[in-house]
Amino acid sequence: MPADRQDFVDNRTDRPDAAALPRVRDVLDAEVLLRGDPQVLVGGDALDAPVRWVHVSDSDQVAQLLDGGELLLTTAAGWPGADAALRSLVDSLADAGIAGIVMELGARFPVAPPALVAACRARGLALIALEQVVKFVAVTEAVHRRIIAGQLEALQERQSLHELFTGLTLRGAPADTVVRETARVLGAPVVLETLGREVVTADMRDATASAVLTDWPARSRTGDGLLAVPVEARGVRWGTLVALPGPAHPAGRTTVLELAATALALARLADGPEAWAQLPARELVNAVVSGRHTGEDDVAARLQAAGLPLRGRVLSVLIAEGADAAATGALIAAISTGVDVANGAIASTAGRDLDVRALGAVHGGDGVVLVSASASLAAALLRRASEASGVGLAVGPDVATVAELLASVRPTRLLAARLRAGEVRRVGDRPLTRLVTELGDDxxxxxxxxxxxxxxxxxxxxxxxxxxxxxxxxxxxxxxxxxxxxxxxxxxxxxxxxxxxxxxxxxxxxxxxxxxxxxxxxxxxxxx
CATH class of the missing domain: 1.10.10 (Arc Repressor Mutant, subunit A)
Incomplete structure (x- = not known):
């Protein structure tokens, strides 16, 4: 599948009001139909077809008059009796895109012909037989009333959505707020990803991060069960807004995502690319430092979704007390590139050769950086990073697992509070600090x-x-x-x-x- 995934088109419906339409199974609950003692002869997934309208006809040429989405009410008085002719009739109705067939049994067909049932089953077309006579006009009125009520509700919901996302845009709401509101409206997890399928921000709703984000690039690439719309403006696409499976929405789940994507695109134009770049780090640092996660699997999924690999890597946390956003950015740049951004000097050959991935944010007035590297960070590189940020730098122990990384945060914060500007200390060199951390709140x-x-x-x-x-x-x-x-x-x-x-x-x-x-x-x- 190409990188600029267009599979969201496949999730679109030709009729924008389809989400508000009743399904065949909904129509069967109508009191007027229940009087006819309906028997579902072909059901299952076929009962989920949306009903756009009701058409009454006994003609075997009715397919020529249909436009798709109709529920056909018929006594089958003009239908052929031969098996081959019935199969041909069902094929023509299915090709016309009807929602299903409700056939009143009577003089023409006291029972539903087996060939008709088999043909409907083969084409996935709902077939319901009425054992008792009902007034088709009453059925038509009841179903059409329900369709119109659904369309009115959809219009009202769309108006509410327009007001919601327009309000978010006018208030300058950041991307994470837009995504959170989208997840709330849809009642399902929502993920905003870059074109490289790295997660910018996500709202898990009632799911865990590990359930949603584990192997996210692969999951996003396949698109199985996902609804996606592009986030783009002025001919430039920046990412994709993806919703996981969830309940239907009266205005249509695609409509919700499209309006949210428009709000995100406008925010991106107003705030610039930096706003997206800072979100993953801020959310991840907040989860790691504040403990706002459901466990190490949750953090592992978030780390990998943010582009920090775990397998076969050396993980560590760096904390600079009192570092602002600029100092934290300088620290990340120095760690990631091996360059002292203050004067452009190369920190060390080892720093350049290391495959270092780092992201960080200001949390509680301190700069917190999470690092994934192919090897331990050299002392010279850390010293240059400290000089670049202009603050003391506490370096957590080198660890190999997420559980160890989480455990290293507290002693690193304790150590950071006792350092002078330009001073670099490793937690491993501070046994008393480590002891206090291990004793915890004893x-x-x-x-x-x-x-x-x-x-x-x-x-x-x-x-x-x-x-x-x-x-x-x-x-x-x-x-x-x-x-x-x-x-x-x-x-x-x-x-x-x-x-x-x-x-x-x-x-x-x-x-x-x-x-x-x-x-x-x-x-x-x-x-x-």
Missing amino acids: HRLQEHSERMLAPLIRFDEQHDGDLVRVLRAVVSHPGNRTAAASASHLSRSVFYQRIALIADLLGADLDDGETLSALHLALLASAR
């Missing part, structure tokens, strides 16, 4: 933290002080008070005054290694 660890730090916290709250911040600098630079004072942004004299006050409040010797270790552990466990 109440004993929290009690230790509160007990050790309570005097400093109370003092800071009462005097708008900075003792906890100064203590962090002390434990981060053990044995080097000059570096600790610099990290505290205090003069040496003020810094030493703070140290003396901390020691008095804690009743502790800050030159004692065990005491410093205990305080360091307390600070790592503290959320302050």
